[in-house]
Amino acid sequence: MDKINQEIKGGFFDYISDIEYEIYSRYNYPISFDIGHTLSKICDFEDLNILDIGGNSGGLANAILMANPNCEVTVVDKSIPCNIGEEYKEFNDVSSIRFVKGDFFH
Incomplete structure (x- = not known):
């Protein structure tokens, strides 16, 4: 198993x-959006600054902001999802x- 782990470097997106x-x-967007919509019913995000590392195309962020317009969200991910x-x-x-376009792991 260690040999396999050494030969496979990077993650799924690589x-x-x-x-x-x-x-x-x-x-991924609608799935994340639904999760964010549910979280917004449970948690109060109003007036918070949120950092979503690996947030993909921002579904979670969009849902949170639509329910809490006074908070701010920064999503960090690679170029394609950003x-x-x-859009x-x-x-x-x-x-x-x-x-913010970036790669947290490299």
């Missing part, structure tokens, strides 16, 4: 194509999401 990553990010997140940000007219 082994998929850009188009597969885009498809994943687009399909670009898609910018959802405009579509939902949620201005207080900031997408």
